[in-house]
Amino acid sequence: MELPLVVGVDGSEPSLRAVDWAADEAVLRAVPLRVVYASLWERYEGGSLSADLGKPSEEVLAQDVVDHAARRALARRPHLKVTRVVLPEEPEYALVHEGREASLLVVGSRGRSGIAEFLLGSVSLSVAAQADCPVIVLRGSHDKQAVPGTRGRxxxxxxxxxxxxxxxxxxxxxxxxxxxxxxxxxxxxxxxxxxxxxxxxxxxxxxxxxxxxxxxxxxxxxxxxxxxxxxxxxxxxxxxxxxxxxxxxxxxxxxxxxxxxxxxxxxxxxxxxxxxxxxxxxxxxxxxxxxxx
The missing domain is CATH 3.40.50.620 (HUPs)
Incomplete structure (x- = not known):
């Protein structure tokens, strides 16, 4: 079975840069790309709050996030097979679970949460520490691509x-x-x-x-x-x-x-x-x- 490469997204710029890297890496490995968004926002905030604020529900926002990420991957690598999924779960749990049937997990170093800025990024750290498959965390100054790379080693x-x-x-x-x-x-x-x-x-x-x-x-x-x-x-x-x-x-x-x-x-x-x-x-x-x- 062809195990996909999974990339975690949340709409933040680091996660979109992770999509670029993941698309290149999936092509290098000749595997499909799976774009995953996971959140428990609805459970904590409730749909009524989003209605009061005049904003779309989290479910709509989440679908927009994965759709945008998938389009970005396909614009970069047009022949790449891309699937997308929105999961109503804790991001750490969802990505670790996805990693059980993945060839590789790719995550950004930080997400939208201010708490995530305090450490490496709580989601990234948890996934790297618990996943059953290799995890790439996009630390440092990279050029948003897995290949050819600017330093060549x-x-x-x-x-x-x-x-x-x-x-x-x-x-x-x-x-x-x-x-x-x-x-x-x-x-x-x-x-x-x-x-x-x-x-x-x-x-x-x-x-x-x-x-x-x-x-x-x-x-x-x-x-x-x-x-x-x-x-x-x-x-x-x-x-x-x-x-x-x-x-x-x-x-x-x-x-x-x-x-x-x-x-x-x-x-x-x-x-x-x-x-x-x-x-x-x-x-x-x-x-x-x-x-x-």
Whole structure:
């Protein structure tokens, strides 16, 4: 079955920019685009209030939002298959549920709500932390397109778990679709208690930690096709800061997020959470199922 790419919209400018990105990405993946609007406004405010204000009901407004978003996607990509749906549900719940039958979810970094401006965007953060499929959050200054991109590279953050990683596969595939290099970055740190001022030992702990980072990076990339254009980097420093710095020169940052079996609620990890707030480019959060021992 051909799983669609789902984009969440609410009529805001960030969500419309997400539609542009999603339309490009759907064409790259050769999948349909599904435009989703979800809200419980009617339940909280009631139809009588909208009548008193002389405004259309939320249902009409919602339909206008998805229709406009669909037209925008088709104007950008005329041959794209686009469906649309309005759901009377909490946006976070609706998009996570839609993600169970999606190849990818795309959301803007912020929506219409003033509360959403306070953090990354409560909907975006919740969806990235709970969805079963990869989620792209359109952070930072991007050019509203998935391809060709202005910087021409995909950035991958390689974490502690060096086993087979869905994030690695996702990043390799994204770089391949765009025909751009993949830059794989592994951050490392030398614990303070291992440093020494003795001249014969200076630099030795740091060298060992860097070597381990190189080994971890190679192991994580061991299954990458030989013809893939992959650039490997090991960098000293906190992973969240290293990746945020490198994101300034990337079109997309890919990070993994572990999903423990039997665990519920927000499951992101510190690094993914940090880059979602501070990345200078869009962030793809790729879930990875792990067994809880």
């Amino acid at each position: 995909i950035l991958l953050g390689v974490g502690e778990d060096t086993t087979e990683s869905p994030a690695v596969r996702f990043a390799v595939d994204e770089a391949g679709r765009r025909g751009v290099p993949l830059e794989a970055v592994r951050a490392w740190r030398c614990p303070a208690h291992e440093s020494t001022d003795h001249p014969l030992m200076a630099g030795e702990p740091a060298r060992l930690h860097e070597e381990r980072a190189v080994e971890a990076l190679e192991w994580a990339l061991k299954d990458v096709p030989a013809d893939a254009d992959v650039r490997r980097r090991t960098v000293e420093g906190p992973a969240r800061k290293v990746l945020a710095d490198f994101s300034r020169g990337a079109d997309l940052l890919v990070v993994g997020a572990e999903r423990g079996e039997g665990h519920f609620g927000m499951q992101l990890g510190r690094v993914a959470h940090a880059v979602l707030h501070h990345s200078a480019c869009p962030v793809a959060v790729v879930p990875q199922k792990v067994r809880v021992r």
